[in-house]
Amino acid sequence: MNDKQQSWMIYGATGYSGKLIVERAVKAGLAPVLAGRSEQKVKALAEQHGLDYRVFDIHALAKSDALISNIALVLNCAGPFSQTAEVMMQACLKQQAHYLDITGEIAVFEMAASLNQAAKERGVVLCPGVGFDVIPTDCVAARLKAMMPDATHLALGFDSRSGFSPGTAKTSVEALPQGGKVRKGGQIVTVPLAAKTRKIDFGAGEKLAMTIPWGDVSTAYHNTGIPNIEVYIPASPGMVKQLKRMNWFKPLLGLGLVQNFLKKRVDKKVRGPDQATREKLTTHVWGEVTNAAGERQTYRIQVANGYEVTADGSLLVAQALMGKHAGASGYHTPSTLMGAGLVEQLPGTVLSP
Structure with missing residues (x-):
């Protein structure tokens, strides 16, 4: 070499x-x-x-x-x-x-x-x-595609208490004014924040979950070719309500002053989990496919802490x-x-x- x-x-x-x-x-x-x-x-x-x-x-x-x-x-x-x-x-x-x-x-x-x-x-x-999360969810998507080659809809999600690093937190701040994202008919479309909710058993019992604009909306399509994709995480009813309210003033969240303020708060308050926290917190990853006939397949794995x-x-x-x-x-x-x-x-x- x-x-x-x-x-x-x-x-x-x-x-x-x-x-x-x-x-x-x-x-x-x-x-x-x-x-x-x-x-x-x-x-x-x-x-x-x-x-x-x-x-x-x-x-x-x-x-x-x-x-x-x-x-x-x-x-x-x-x-x-x-x-x-x-x-x-x-x-x-x-x-x-x-x-x-x-x-x-x-x-x-x-x-x-x-x-x-x-x-x-x-x-x-x-x-x-x-x-994380793309490696686990991308692999789950690939498994589900093999299980149901004619799938038309794919839902992915993860239940993680990993906490945020400063970089991840700032990325989330940048994403707020862009709204939610899902894939419909092969195209990525913008939807309201917390546009859909449903009950999902990610692997540790059923929980309320909401859609998020996560990377799998893109990657899972390039991986599987499935034209309709949504990504979910657990959310309390209060969090869902809060995000739905934010849809009303979403454009304000994109203003430079607001973004700078939120990112400075991240710098002051977010440090990321320590080693002991990372070692004890695992993550459940879930996926579901359906086809035109309404048939359904699910697949779950458990992985280490996201970091x-x-x-x-x-x-x-x-x-x-x-x-x-x-x-x-x-x-x-x-x-x-x-x-x-x-x-x-x-x-x-x-x-x-």
């Missing part, structure tokens, strides 16, 4: 998820190049683990993609990914480096899918969403792309790249009986 084939980068390495992934990589005997915009933070983390590092703001890549020269793969951990993914993807295409990230943002997945042909021509993989899934899953996919899957190209979801059994390779996964 040449130097480029051996070198890979974690951008956003000093964030909550980035640090977890760096720790797992070092423990596995790997030596990623660490990168981010804060020299003080990146240098300190690199020196702590004895790793090389680079310091640059993501937008500098638009002027000089050489900032990722001699890198075979970039794992982007810098959210919100609406602000980082496209620039990094374009730089990876120019430098012929595989691109991974840990987003759950619909727009990022759709943008990556639009670059499928360009990625094939450059011989690189674009695979955003190699963490554990992200750390283990992103590292597993990165290693595969630098190994047995190095010759792959084009846009992929986690399961189209690695197979529906990907989630079963992650520590803490328990299949339904």
